[in-house]
Amino acid sequence: MKHFLSVQSCQPKDLVQQALQLKAQPWAYESLGKRKTLGLLFLNPSLRTRLSTQKAAAQLGLNTMVMNLSQDGWNLELGNGMVMDQGASEHVKEAAQVMGQYCDIVGIRCFPGLQDASEDYRDELIGQFIEYSGRPVISLESCTRHPLQSLADMMTIEECRGTNPKPKVVLSWAPHAKPLPQAVANSFVEWATAFDCDLTITHPKGYELAGEFSSLAPVCYNQDQAFENADFIYCKNWSSYTSYGKIIGNHRDWMITLDKMKRTNQAKFMHCLPIRRNLVAADDVLDSNQSVVIQQAHNRIFAAQAVLKNILETQQ
Ligand code: CP
Numbered sequence: 001m002k003h004f005l006s007v008q009s010c011q012p013k014d015l016v017q018q019a020l021q022l023k024a025q026p027w028a029y030e031s032l033g034k035r036k037t038l039g040l041l042f043l044n045p046s047l048r049t050r051l052s053t054q055k056a057a058a059q060l061g062l063n064t065m066v067m068n069l070s071q072d073g074w075n076l077e078l079g080n081g082m083v084m085d086q087g088a089s090e091h092v093k094e095a096a097q098v099m100g101q102y103c104d105i106v107g108i109r110c111f112p113g114l115q116d117a118s119e120d121y122r123d124e125l126i127g128q129f130i131e132y133s134g135r136p137v138i139s140l141e142s143c144t145r146h147p148l149q150s151l152a153d154m155m156t157i158e159e160c161r162g163t164n165p166k167p168k169v170v171l172s173w174a175p176h177a178k179p180l181p182q183a184v185a186n187s188f189v190e191w192a193t194a195f196d197c198d199l200t201i202t203h204p205k206g207y208e209l210a211g212e213f214s215s216l217a218p219v220c221y222n223q224d225q226a227f228e229n230a231d232f233i234y235c236k237n238w239s240s241y242t243s244y245g246k247i248i249g250n251h252r253d254w255m256i257t258l259d260k261m262k263r264t265n266q267a268k269f270m271h272c273l274p275i276r277r278n279l280v281a282a283d284d285v286l287d288s289n290q291s292v293v294i295q296q297a298h299n300r301i302f303a304a305q306a307v308l309k310n311i312l313e314t315q316q
Contacts, residue, residue, distance in 0.1 A: 001310035019306035033062030039103035044111040056304035096132035112143035114245030150191035152299035167231035173203030174280040176237035202226035227263040234270045256281040
């Protein structure tokens, strides 16, 4: 594996199996990363991604450097040929090359601005780090995708599906107080369709994902209907793509409740976290034994570890 940016960076079914094996034997490769350094750059907040990737690195013997770039670093310029007389103090060309000297692998989290779809969907910062750092780059959630989350999600579905050869998986939009990126939903659709899942997307009209993702699965605008006989409910809020970055209407009635979960085939409830209780999903859903959100978060360690292991093995 060279970089890890989307489902297309890997053989997803093999990677899930490797991650499950690492979960069973987390220290089996404890010297693989000896004398190598992982640099993690965060332009946005994180609990799970930051800590699970650090833990994964430790279990491979990798040294880790973490930086909250938006708070502690210089403002980066991405444009070519710019006269840098405004806010940015450093060009990504230098910053990425310097990181390439300090690190063997670079991870970056960079959320979208949610102002300009074409700008966000170019995912320019990650692209420039790939170009100028000369190092393998891992997406810690880009403007468009969150592949480490999706890998952990697929591990969780694999652990919970039992002998069901084609579980019904529903990606359900849910309300939120703030406009959020589409990255988790985009990524989940790509990964779920690469597995043997019967995937349906449900959301209010106006929340269609970008065509390259929405075209991968049927959309049902009736949440109750979509939930019928579902084996997994994957809940997530995202802002509108068509009215880019906007919240359209409040749709509080799309919150996931136990009554809605009763329509399902005793479905497992999934969410990437963090989650706003009693806005996105009700307390009694999150506190029920149908919820596997903590299992998902645990699997983030082994998802990151599988990706790092593959990159380290490619470097050898
Ligand atoms: N799910 C997830 O990526 O969590 P953090 O934003 O806390 O890293």
